[in-house]
Amino acid sequence: MATIQDVARDAGVSTATVSRVLSAPERVAEPTRARVMAAVERLGYAPNTAAKSLRTLRTGKILVTVPDISNPFFSQVIRGVEEAASAAGYSVLLGDTRHEEEREEQYAAMLRRKEADGLIFLGHRLPDSLAELAAALGPRAPIVNGCEFSPELGVPSAHIDNERAAAEAMEHLYGLGHSRIGVVTGPLASPLSRDRLTGVQAAAARRGRWALQVAQGDFSIESGLEQTLGLLDADPPPTAVFCFSDEMAMGALEAIRRRGLKCPADVSLVGFDDIRYARHLDPPLTTVSQPMPAIGHEVVRLLLDVLAGRVDTVRHVTLAHRLVIRASTAAPTRG
Amino acid sequence: MATIQDVARDAGVSTATVSRVLSAPERVAEPTRARVMAAVERLGYAPNTAAKSLRTLRTGKILVTVPDISNPFFSQVIRGVEEAASAAGYSVLLGDTRHEEEREEQYAAMLRRKEADGLIFLGHRLPDSLAELAAALGPRAPIVNGCEFSPELGVPSAHIDNERAAAEAMEHLYGLGHSRIGVVTGPLASPLSRDRLTGVQAAAARRGRWALQVAQGDFSIESGLEQTLGLLDADPPPTAVFCFSDEMAMGALEAIRRRGLKCPADVSLVGFDDIRYARHLDPPLTTVSQPMPAIGHEVVRLLLDVLAGRVDTVRHVTLAHRLVIRASTAAPTRG
DNA sequence: GCGTCCGATGTAATCGATTACACGAACCTC
DNA sequence: GAGGTTCGTGTAATCGATTACATCGGACGC
Numbered sequence: 001m002a003t004i005q006d007v008a009r010d011a012g013v014s015t016a017t018v019s020r021v022l023s024a025p026e027r028v029a030e031p032t033r034a035r036v037m038a039a040v041e042r043l044g045y046a047p048n049t050a051a052k053s054l055r056t057l058r059t060g061k062i063l064v065t066v067p068d069i070s071n072p073f074f075s076q077v078i079r080g081v082e083e084a085a086s087a088a089g090y091s092v093l094l095g096d097t098r099h100e101e102e103r104e105e106q107y108a109a110m111l112r113r114k115e116a117d118g119l120i121f122l123g124h125r126l127p128d129s130l131a132e133l134a135a136a137l138g139p140r141a142p143i144v145n146g147c148e149f150s151p152e153l154g155v156p157s158a159h160i161d162n163e164r165a166a167a168e169a170m171e172h173l174y175g176l177g178h179s180r181i182g183v184v185t186g187p188l189a190s191p192l193s194r195d196r197l198t199g200v201q202a203a204a205a206r207r208g209r210w211a212l213q214v215a216q217g218d219f220s221i222e223s224g225l226e227q228t229l230g231l232l233d234a235d236p237p238p239t240a241v242f243c244f245s246d247e248m249a250m251g252a253l254e255a256i257r258r259r260g261l262k263c264p265a266d267v268s269l270v271g272f273d274d275i276r277y278a279r280h281l282d283p284p285l286t287t288v289s290q291p292m293p294a295i296g297h298e299v300v301r302l303l304l305d306v307l308a309g310r311v312d313t314v315r316h317v318t319l320a321h322r323l324v325i326r327a328s329t330a331a332p333t334r335g
Numbered sequence: 336m337a338t339i340q341d342v343a344r345d346a347g348v349s350t351a352t353v354s355r356v357l358s359a360p361e362r363v364a365e366p367t368r369a370r371v372m373a374a375v376e377r378l379g380y381a382p383n384t385a386a387k388s389l390r391t392l393r394t395g396k397i398l399v400t401v402p403d404i405s406n407p408f409f410s411q412v413i414r415g416v417e418e419a420a421s422a423a424g425y426s427v428l429l430g431d432t433r434h435e436e437e438r439e440e441q442y443a444a445m446l447r448r449k450e451a452d453g454l455i456f457l458g459h460r461l462p463d464s465l466a467e468l469a470a471a472l473g474p475r476a477p478i479v480n481g482c483e484f485s486p487e488l489g490v491p492s493a494h495i496d497n498e499r500a501a502a503e504a505m506e507h508l509y510g511l512g513h514s515r516i517g518v519v520t521g522p523l524a525s526p527l528s529r530d531r532l533t534g535v536q537a538a539a540a541r542r543g544r545w546a547l548q549v550a551q552g553d554f555s556i557e558s559g560l561e562q563t564l565g566l567l568d569a570d571p572p573p574t575a576v577f578c579f580s581d582e583m584a585m586g587a588l589e590a591i592r593r594r595g596l597k598c599p600a601d602v603s604l605v606g607f608d609d610i611r612y613a614r615h616l617d618p619p620l621t622t623v624s625q626p627m628p629a630i631g632h633e634v635v636r637l638l639l640d641v642l643a644g645r646v647d648t649v650r651h652v653t654l655a656h657r658l659v660i661r662a663s664t665a666a667p668t669r670g
Numbered sequence: 671g672c673g674t675c676c677g678a679t680g681t682a683a684t685c686g687a688t689t690a691c692a693c694g695a696a697c698c699t700c
Numbered sequence: 701g702a703g704g705t706t707c708g709t710g711t712a713a714t715c716g717a718t719t720a721c722a723t724c725g726g727a728c729g730c
Contacts, residue, residue: 001449003686014710019688029708046448050394051686054385054715061428069417070611075410082404082431086438091445093396094429096417103421110426113381114336221615250615257617276405280556280585282592282617338716349680354718364678386716389685674728681722688714698705 002043011039022047062303063116065095065107067123071219072275073245073292074122077146080296081120088304090117097123105129111143118142118303124190126153139314142306146299149316150191156306156314158298160321162192165288166199166242168323169270172286173240174207176331178268182213182231182238184224184248196244196272213238217248224251232259232267239332240268246275246287253281253328264330274324284326291319337378346374357382397638398451400430400442402458406554407610408580408627409457412481415631416455423639425452432458440464446478453477453638459525461488474649477641481634484651485526491641491649493633495656497527500623501534501577503658504605507621508575509542511666513603517548517566517573519559519583531579531607548573552583559586567594567602574667575603581610581622588616588663599665609659619661626654 008015013036021028021036028036039045053059062085066074082092093116095107108127111119119130119142126134126145134141134154145157173181183200186193197214204212213231217223224243231238232255241256243249249271256263263269263283271278274289298317305311343350348371356363356371363371374380388394397420401409417427428451430442443462446454454465454477461469461480469476469489480492508516518535521528532549539547548566552558559578566573567590576591578584584606591598598604598618606613609624633652640646 001447004688005686015687016689016711017709020709023688027708032708046444048389048686049448049450050385050389051715052688054383054389054686054717055688057715059385064429068414069404070407070411070414072405072407072410075407076405078429079403079405079431082429086430086441091450092429094399094413094417094427095421096414106421109381112336113384115384115426221611250612253617254615276556277585277612280589282588339718340716350717351681351719352679355679358718362678367678383716386685387718389687389716390718392685672730676725676727678725679723681720683720684718686715690711690713692711693709694707696705696707699703700701 001048002045004045004047006043007036007039007045010043011036057114059115059117060090061093061116062090062118062120062300063093063095063107063111064120065097065104065122067097067099069094069096071247072277073273073290076275076292077122077296080293081146081300082296083293084297084300088300090300090304099123101125101127117307118144120144120146120299120303122146124148124150124192126155139311140306140309142303144299144303144306146295148190148192149195149318151316154314156302156311156316158295158302158317158319159192160290160295161318162195163199163202165272165321165323166196166244167203169242169272169288170200170203171207172323172325172329173242173268173270174203176240176268176329178238178240178332179209180213180236180238180240181208182215182228182234182241184215184217184227184231184241184243184252186217186219186244188216193244200242217244219245219248221247221251221254224248225255226251228252228255229258232256232261238267240270240329242270244272246271246273246278246285249285249287249328250277250281264328265333268329268332270329278324279326281328283328286326286329287324289322289324291321294319336383337380339380339382341378342371342374342380345378346371392449394450394452395425396428396451397425397453397455397635398428398430398442398446399455400432400439400457402432402434404429404431406582407612408608408625411610411627412457412631415628416481416635417631418628419632419635423635425635425639434458436460436462452642453479455479455481455634455638457481459483459485459527461490474646475641475644477638479634479638479641481630483525483527484530484653486651489649491637491646491651493630493637493652493654494527495625495630496653497530498534498537500607500656500658501531501579502538504577504607504623505535505538506542507658507660507664508577508603508605509538511575511603511664513573513575513667514544515548515571515573515575516543517550517563517569517576519550519552519562519566519576519578519587521552521554521579523551528579535577552579554580554583556582556586556589559583560590561586563587563590564593567591567596573602575605575664577605579607581606581608581613581620584620584622584663585612585616599663600668603664603667605664613659614661616663618663621661621664622659624657624659626656629654
């Protein structure tokens with residue numbers, strides 16, 4: 001690999017000039033610049049990142065942590081992150097925390113060690129050591145949250161209005177004439193689940209003549225299956241089920257089939273996220289569509305603003321969701 | 336952030352000693368070592384990565400490129416990669432190439448610039464510049480391929496035996512009594528698709544009394560839908576369809592429903608990959624199960640062996656696949 | 671008691687860039 | 701034409717680690 005010294009020698013200038021040609025070309029006279037560029041081309045020179053970042057304290061890397069990269073919801077957000085980051089000249093360091101606090105701390109340490117310029121975390125938990133950092137630096141902490149809204153963390157975030165989205169899903173069901181509605185939430189440790197539950201309860205308070213049946217899942221297909229089986233075994237059973245993720249809704253579909261019921265004839269079903277499979281299920285799933293790529297883009301933008309010092313407050317960006325009505329919801333059959 | 340100088344001062348030793356305590360503790364006398372460690376703790380010292388990698392020419396990073404991170408097959412492989420890499424003390428730089436050659440080259444440049452110690456690429460295309468590198472360095476090029484087997488690339492790889500796996504899927508269908516079988520391949524530019532097709536044709540040659548109907552898809556749900564519609568419209572239509580990915584099989588399921596047919600009563604269906612949804616479809620999908628996490632682990636191991644100089648040949652590792660028979664396949668109904 | 675060797679530690683060069691500061695030339699201005 | 705700018709470029713310090721080589725003191729052999 002050619003170094004800046006090689007280029008300088010080849011072009012007959014000092015290393016300072018080479019450096020300037022590359023980072024502040026307007027400060028170099030045209031003929032010199034041309035000579036340097038020619039040398040750069042000839043030698044195939046590219047600046048050594050380690051040296052650069054040692055000197056400048058910038059790495060050009062963004063660390064992104066996610067509880068489970070194989071979850072299609074997260075992997076679509078990540079895709080948006082990668083896209084926006086690479087467009088801005090940053091590269092993405094991926095951390096899969098597997099929902100384990102220990103691994104979250106490991107990645108937090110990478111940020112503290114300055115192995116990345118900033119951290120984007122998808123999920124609800126901010127490691128203690130970073131919470132301190134965020135408290136100390138305020139709006140200038142290079143930490144951004146995606147998908148959740150937890151103002152008490154004190155870090156910027158991009159997410160949808162989970163409360164309203166959940167309320168809309170419920171309104172849709174009430175509007176169709178459902179009154180006995182079962183809900184499968186995510187873990188209530190996550191604000192996102194709590195927000196959605198708040199929205200559900202608000203809608204129920206306005207419209208529901210019947211108590212809600214609420215079960216807690218963990219966003220997995222299996223938990224959707226299990227919790228929905230429980231809901232369907234109630235007497236009387238719900239005529240509609242609202243799951244806080246599409247994966248759980250897939251499990252719910254299976255539960256409905258197992259009980260010998262039909263969706264939507266016997267039980268209507270609403271999911272959340274609109275992952276790529278939602279529209280291809282049988283029946284196609286009514287669900288709350290989240291703009292995953294846009295969330296990814298937005299968290300990157302928030303982070304870049306912090307890194308560029310363009311901020312003085314902690315910003316929370318709410319992106320638009322959309323209730324997508326497909327064939328899994330219908331009016332309840334009177335019986 | 337504390338530097339090695341701070342630690343040295345605090346412990347009353349030279350920086351050389353601090354460095355040795357951290358990387359070759361046996362060369363330092365016990366009392367000194369203890370004093371240094373105490374200082375390290377007290378100051379919360381962690382070596383600066385940039386400085387370290389500038390000096391040692393190692394980054395501790397593995398670059399992983401993937402055509403589409405939001406594809407659950409790849410995201411599960413990535414998960415395995417991340418797991419194995421972080422267990423070995425490496426971190427993962429993620430590159431989503433979106434099937435675009437230009438982006439592949441961009442990431443290739445990162446490797447050439449030594450921003451990562453090695454590259455793992457999932458997919459079939461090795462950028463030209465890296466092909467040169469691989470040719471020049473032979474088995475010591477820090478480049479590994481996952482999922483595909485292309486000996487002509489000259490880089491190590493981990494994958495299943497696609498040809499045999501596909502043949503087994505066909506044997507399963509022939510064994511059930513099917514003779515008119517439709518196949519939806521992936522893009523034939525990828526060796527993986529060609530290998531599977533070879534297996535399919537070999538099985539057909541042994542067992543098929545009827546010509547195969549082969550359609551080419553692109554692994555997407557939509558292409559599975561479209562190509563299967565085409566196959567079903569043939570006269571006579573196939574009684575079974577084999578798709579080279581589970582996502583295409585999801586599309587195929589939809590095609591079968593659209594034509595008013597039942598799976599498996601009218602048409603049996605076999606997929607490939609065994610992504611997390613395969614078992615939860617209606618009907619649960621018979622498919623060739625690939626060990627995605629194991630592929631991820633294995634490519635990392637191959638790369639680490641190269642990085643450690645523990646190799647003198649280009650190794651190709653074949654991992655075990657498994658035909659998982661579920662309810663989407665059954666004997667054809669005579670008539 | 672002297673020379674040798676070894677283990678523990680320190681000194682300082684080095685990796686490859688960036689950038690504050692210095693310098694000289696050319697060009698104005700009055 | 702003396703003094704002041706501006707412009708283009710070079711000199712050299714610096715970032716924070718690693719490591720070859722030097723040094724020193726003590727143990728050991730004869």
